[in-house]
Amino acid sequence: MKNVEIAVGIIRSHDGKIFITQRGESSHLAGFWEFPGGKIELNETPFQALQREIAEEVDIHIHEATFLKTIEHEYSDYFITIHTYLIEEWDGEPFAAEGQPSRWIDEEDLNADEFPDANRSIIEMLKNLDNNI
Ligand SMILES: Nc1nc2c([nH]c(=O)n2[C@H]2C[C@H](O)[C@@H](COP(=O)(O)OP(=O)(O)OP(=O)(O)O)O2)c(=O)[nH]1
Numbered sequence: 001m002k003n004v005e006i007a008v009g010i011i012r013s014h015d016g017k018i019f020i021t022q023r024g025e026s027s028h029l030a031g032f033w034e035f036p037g038g039k040i041e042l043n044e045t046p047f048q049a050l051q052r053e054i055a056e057e058v059d060i061h062i063h064e065a066t067f068l069k070t071i072e073h074e075y076s077d078y079f080i081t082i083h084t085y086l087i088e089e090w091d092g093e094p095f096a097a098e099g100q101p102s103r104w105i106d107e108e109d110l111n112a113d114e115f116p117d118a119n120r121s122i123i124e125m126l127k128n129l130d131n132n133i
C-alpha cells in the first residue's frame with residue numbers, strides 16, 4: 001500500500017488555544033478538521049516541509065518548533081506517517097490562506113471525532129502533555 005508522509009503543526013497561542021483548519025469539500029477526508037501541514041517533498045526534511053506548508057496554508061513564518069512525535073496509522077487504502085510539531089512562536093497572524101474554514105480552539109475542547117482517525121493519538125498526547133510538566 002501507498003505510504004504518505006506528512007508534517008503537521010500544532011499552532012498554540014500563549015493562552016492555550018490551537019489554530020485548526022477544515023479539509024475542503026472535494027478533498028480526501030473532506031469536512032474533518034486538521035492541524036495545518038502536508039506532504040513532505042523529495043529532498044525536504046520534515047521540518048522544512050512543515051515550514052513550507054505552514055507558510056502556504058496559514059501564512060505564518062516559523063523559525064523553530066518542538067518536535068513532539070511521529071505517529072503511524074493505517075487507513076483502508078494507504079499508510080500515513082505524521083511528524084507532529086508544537087509551534088509556539090511565529091511571525092505573522094495565522095489565517096486560512098487557502099480559503100478553508102479555520103478557528104482557534106481551546107486545547108481541552110479538541111474533539112478527536114472531528115479529526116481524521118490518525119489524529120486520535122496526537123490529540124491524546126496533547127491533552128497529556130501539560131499534565132506531565
Ligand atoms: N494536514 C493534515 N493532514 C492530515 C492530518 N491528519 C491526517 O490523517 N491527514 C492526512 C490527510 C491526507 O491524506 C494527508 C495530508 O494531505 P494533504 O492533502 O493535506 O497534503 P498537502 O497539504 O501536501 O496537499 P496536496 O498538495 O496533496 O493537495 O494527511 C492532519 O492533522 N493534518
Ligand SMILES: [Mg+2]
Nearest residue numbers: 036037038039
Ligand atoms: Mg495540507
